[in-house]
Amino acid sequence: MYKNISKILAISLLIIFIFVSITGCGSTSANSASDQTKQTEKKEEPKQDETKKDESKAAGQDKKLKLGYVQNFSSHEFYKNIGRGAKEAAEKTGVDFEIADANLDINKQISMCETMLAKKVDALIVTPVDPKGIMPIIEKAMGAGIPVITESVKAPKQTCYIGIDDFAGGYLDGKYAGEYVKKNNFPTPKALLVGLPALEACVNRTEGFKKGLLEVVPDAKIVAEVDGSGAKDKAMAKATDALTAHPDINLIMGINDDSTLGGVQAYKAAGKDLSKLIAFGFGVEGVAAKNELTDAKGPYQGGLAMFPENIGRLLVETAIKAAKKETVPESIQVPFTVMNKENVATYYKKQGDDWLIIWDEVLKIQSK
Amino acid sequence: MSSFSRNIKKLFSFDESVLLLSLIGIVIVLSFLSPYFMTGENIINVLRQSSITLIAGIGITVLLLVGEVDLSIGSLAAFVGIFTIKVLNSTKSTLIAVLVGLAIGFVVGIINSSIVTRFNINSLIVTLGMMSILRGTGYIVTNAVAVQNQVKEFTVIGTGYLGPIPLPVVIAFLLFALFYFILNYTTFGRYVYASGGNPKAAISSGINVRSIKTICFIICSMLAALSAVIMTARVNSGQPNLAMGFEMTVIAAAILGGTSLSGGQGSLLGTLIGILILGVLENGMVLLDVSTFYQDVVRGAVIIIAVILDTRRAAGKEKIQKIKNEPRLSSDKSSASEVK
Numbered sequence: 001m002y003k004n005i006s007k008i009l010a011i012s013l014l015i016i017f018i019f020v021s022i023t024g025c026g027s028t029s030a031n032s033a034s035d036q037t038k039q040t041e042k043k044e045e046p047k048q049d050e051t052k053k054d055e056s057k058a059a060g061q062d063k064k065l066k067l068g069y070v071q072n073f074s075s076h077e078f079y080k081n082i083g084r085g086a087k088e089a090a091e092k093t094g095v096d097f098e099i100a101d102a103n104l105d106i107n108k109q110i111s112m113c114e115t116m117l118a119k120k121v122d123a124l125i126v127t128p129v130d131p132k133g134i135m136p137i138i139e140k141a142m143g144a145g146i147p148v149i150t151e152s153v154k155a156p157k158q159t160c161y162i163g164i165d166d167f168a169g170g171y172l173d174g175k176y177a178g179e180y181v182k183k184n185n186f187p188t189p190k191a192l193l194v195g196l197p198a199l200e201a202c203v204n205r206t207e208g209f210k211k212g213l214l215e216v217v218p219d220a221k222i223v224a225e226v227d228g229s230g231a232k233d234k235a236m237a238k239a240t241d242a243l244t245a246h247p248d249i250n251l252i253m254g255i256n257d258d259s260t261l262g263g264v265q266a267y268k269a270a271g272k273d274l275s276k277l278i279a280f281g282f283g284v285e286g287v288a289a290k291n292e293l294t295d296a297k298g299p300y301q302g303g304l305a306m307f308p309e310n311i312g313r314l315l316v317e318t319a320i321k322a323a324k325k326e327t328v329p330e331s332i333q334v335p336f337t338v339m340n341k342e343n344v345a346t347y348y349k350k351q352g353d354d355w356l357i358i359w360d361e362v363l364k365i366q367s368k
Numbered sequence: 369m370s371s372f373s374r375n376i377k378k379l380f381s382f383d384e385s386v387l388l389l390s391l392i393g394i395v396i397v398l399s400f401l402s403p404y405f406m407t408g409e410n411i412i413n414v415l416r417q418s419s420i421t422l423i424a425g426i427g428i429t430v431l432l433l434v435g436e437v438d439l440s441i442g443s444l445a446a447f448v449g450i451f452t453i454k455v456l457n458s459t460k461s462t463l464i465a466v467l468v469g470l471a472i473g474f475v476v477g478i479i480n481s482s483i484v485t486r487f488n489i490n491s492l493i494v495t496l497g498m499m500s501i502l503r504g505t506g507y508i509v510t511n512a513v514a515v516q517n518q519v520k521e522f523t524v525i526g527t528g529y530l531g532p533i534p535l536p537v538v539i540a541f542l543l544f545a546l547f548y549f550i551l552n553y554t555t556f557g558r559y560v561y562a563s564g565g566n567p568k569a570a571i572s573s574g575i576n577v578r579s580i581k582t583i584c585f586i587i588c589s590m591l592a593a594l595s596a597v598i599m600t601a602r603v604n605s606g607q608p609n610l611a612m613g614f615e616m617t618v619i620a621a622a623i624l625g626g627t628s629l630s631g632g633q634g635s636l637l638g639t640l641i642g643i644l645i646l647g648v649l650e651n652g653m654v655l656l657d658v659s660t661f662y663q664d665v666v667r668g669a670v671i672i673i674a675v676i677l678d679t680r681r682a683a684g685k686e687k688i689q690k691i692k693n694e695p696r697l698s699s700d701k702s703s704a705s706e707v708k
Contacts, residue, residue: 075507075608197660227660232514232603233610237417241654244410245402258514258609265603269527287513288605353513 066096067319068116069125070109072153074101077257077286078308079127082151085312085357086125093320106133113137117146122323125315128153147322151315152201154331159322161331162314164306166204169336170282173205173304174212176338177251177280180301181217186278189213189220189251192242194228194235194259202230202255205282205304209253223249228259235262236269243270252279252299257289264292264299274299282306284339290355294344305339305347307365309357335365386677387625387641394645394670398652405655412534418647419540420595420602422640424618426547427591429639432622433551434577434584435564435631436484436491440476442614443502444589445596446607448472450506452597453515453606462522466597473593474586476502481585485578499615506608515606526601536598543591548636560584565632621646624671626678645674 069086071079083099090097098116102109106129114137116124124141128134131153138148138155147159154161181189191213196202206225213220224242228235235258243249243266252267254260260281267277274297281289281303292300311334322328339347347362348355399406424441431438448469456465480498484491517523528535551557562570563577570577600606625642627634649670653663 075512077512080512224654224657226654227663229612231609231612232605232607233599234612236603237650238654240413240417241651244407244413244651245404245655245657258607262603269602288516291516 064094064096065122065320065323066120067098067123067125067316067323068113068119068121069097069099069315070112070116070127071099071101072109072127072129073104074099075103078283078306081285081308082127082312082315085309086316087312088309089313089316093316095316095320097316102129104129106130109134110137113141117141117144121146123147123149123159123319125149125151125319127151128155131155147319147328149315149319149322151311160318160328162311162318162334163331164311164334164336166201167208169304169306170205170208170210171212172208172336172338173253173280173282173302174209174214175216176212176302176340177209177253177278178213178216178220180278181220181251187250189217189278190223190246190248191220191251191253192239192246192249192263193222193225194239194252194254194263195225196230196255196259197225197227205255206253209280209282220251228254228262230256230258232258232262232265235259236266239263239266240270243267243272250276250278252277254279254281256283257281257286257303260300260303261288261292267299287353287355290344290348290350293339293341294350296341302338302340304336306334306336307347307357307362310334310362337365383626383635384638384641387638387645387674390670390674390677391641391645391648394648394652398648398655402652402655405652408532410651410655412532412537414644414647414651415537416534417651418643419534419536420598421614421618421621421643421647422540423536423543423595423598424592424614425621425639425643426543426636427588428615428618429622429625429627429634429636430547430551430560431584431588432619432627432629433560433564433631433634434581435567436581436584437495437619437629438480438585438588438592439492439495439615439619440480440498440502441588441592441618442611442616443499443506444473444476444592445599445611445614446506446609447476447502448593448596449600449610450510450515450606450608452600453517454509456522457515457518460519462519462525465519465522466525469593469597469600470590473590473596476593477586477589478582480589481582484585485581503608510606510608512608514608517600517604517606523601523604526598526603539594539598543594544636544640551636556580556583561632563631567631617646618643620671624674645670 067090069083071083073079074083086099087097098119098121100112100116102112109126109129110133113124113126113134117140124146126134126138126148128150134155135157138150138158141148142157142159150158150161152163154163177189180186193206193209195206210222223246226238226242228238235254239252239262252260252263254263260279264277264279268274277299278301279299280301284290284293284303284305285308289300289303292298293303314332314334318328318332347358349358404410428438428441451472452465452469455468456462459465476498480491480495483489483494525535530538551560559570559575559580562573562575563580567577596611599610603610621642622634622639623629623642624645625634625638625640627638646667649667650663653666658666
């Protein structure tokens with residue numbers, strides 16, 4: 001009898017574990033992110049209703065538009081901030097908006113997209129885990145007349161692709177680095193690139209950076225390229241090794257916040273003179289990078305700002321247009337710019353531990 | 369038999385010989401290939417990076433010896449890191465923060481072990497669930513934003529030195545010595561091997577296997593928490609994505625070092641050599657600017673080759689043991705099984 005009870009207990013615990021590991025991992029960040037908005041949502045509910053009426057009048061429909069967004073990796077600050085911008089835009093326009101996380105699992109992503117379609121969304125937004133793998137569900141949605149907006153990763157077919165030109169971004173970043181070197185009479189750069197070679201987008205960033213840097217400073221040297229896996233601890237470990245092999249490294253570039261900061265941290269931990277280092281980043285998507293960038297004495301001199309909040313806004317606004325059967329362009333290049341110590345405060349405002357986007361300024365940036 | 373081949377046999381007679389020779393071989397090759405490899409700075413660098421893995425590796429080895437495994441150590445590291453920094457920022461006391469970190473390890477160890485031993489569930493499943501819970505909770509608590517450290521002294525744990533030796537290496541060495549002693553020279557150590565090697569026999573000879581396992585789970589989680597504190601001090605922030613896949617590196621190193629997944633077999637020395645092999649390889653390939661994709665292939669190949677060599681040696685030794693023991697098999701069963 002006791003055995004039976006413990007068996008039942010064991011099985012039910014197992015089920016709970018499996019349930020938690022499937023749903024817990026997937027929706028935690030979406031939940032926690034929505035907690036923030038929930039509070040504001042309540043306050044703005046009457047407003048929402050007004051705008052909803054306006055919206056539905058404009059669309060000539062009675063029902064509120066419903067958008068679904070399946071991200072590939074919500075637990076990253078970049079995607080978190082995309083979600084933040086998207087939710088803000090959805091609230092403003094008064095559409096129903098739901099966000100889910102595939103946690104880098106393409107099968108999970110497909111089934112989440114299916115769920116969204118079953119919930120009768122009017123437009124589907126997706127950051128594909130894999131551009132080919134996502135195709136069947138995109139075809140299914142578009143076949144049913146539901147527009148699909150893809151972000152970051154372009155699929156072979158979609159209603160509209162919204163993303164950043166990584167190579168052009170890297171190029172701009174590299175040119176900025178080169179100009180910084182020239183302007184400040186910094187010694188010839190010996191660069192360490194902390195990359196992520198498994199992702200094409202990230203390879204384009206480093207390639208663009210190299211091209212830009214070498215164009216301005218032709219005798220600059222790329223002395224090492226390492227795989228930092230996009231995570232601070234791994235970036236730091238690999239950068240430490242590279243700094244041992246090439247003690248003369250004086251420029252560090254990383255493909256995202258964690259890669260850049262991990263590289264800088266390795267340099268710091270090696271006990272080297274920080275005033276002899278300059279660092280450039282890509283993304284400046286999170287809190288830590290903005291803090292480091294605003295440190296007047298720090299080596300972080302500039303980073304390509306992607307403004308994830310703005311990407312989120314573009315996603316929702318484009319999805320609404322597409323859902324209303326208005327024409328949308330086949331692809332939208334997200335505008336970007338280089339942020340440096342001087343202009344961070346133009347685009348972001350520090351509030352407590354957080355950085356809030358200043359929409360008026362960011363919207364002025366034209367795509368290149 | 370010539371004296372030369374006898375000497376070779378002798379050299380190969382201790383358990384970790386093949387691994388040690390592999391390590392020495394890799395070191396020799398790398399020092400020829402890269403002028404930076406054999407520099408004092410680089411050796412210290414390899415030792416520091418390996419020491420963090422070793423601290424968790426000691427715990428995993430102890431746990432593998434009792435036939436259990438813990439997949440949650442990587443997520444636990446992130447979880448501990450986040451809370452250590454949070455406590456640190458609010459109390460400004462490094463000591464309290466570290467103690468809280470270790471206490472989290474203790475509690476997680478208790479939870480893991482009580483689920484495994486009470487309900488008799490495979491630890492692979494339990495700790496897989498725990499891995500997910502801890503990682504998820506870390507993301508919930510931080511909202512995926514790294515917690516920045518505001519107390520400078522704390523980083524000393526990760527970046528400080530005792531003379532020329534990095535502090536993490538000192539900590540790892542002391543722990544290694546302590547657990548080497550415990551496993552080899554105490555009753556508890558014998559019980560660990562016995563509980564993992566043949567749990568039924570252990571139970572019938574009066575060993576409380578359940579509590580031995582509980583202690584091993586706690587040791588494993590607490591050591592993982594300690595390595596998490598060091599990692600966190602090194603990256604100077606509580607990163608919710610800290611130590612992704614750390615459990616796999618640690619378990620691979622332990623298995624490379626000859627520790628069996630089914631319990632009862634293995635040694636700390638093996639784990640140490642396994643960790644050093646992986647650490648030296650990782651470091652050497654970056655020094656040589658080997659492309660990342662080739663790095664993965666080389667790492668995998670070395671693991672497989674080392675394990676093949678090791679099992680062949682073990683099989684050869686078993687054969688010799690059998691022949692030796694055959695005439696007195698009946699009277700000497702216990703000592704034969706002890707040699708394993």
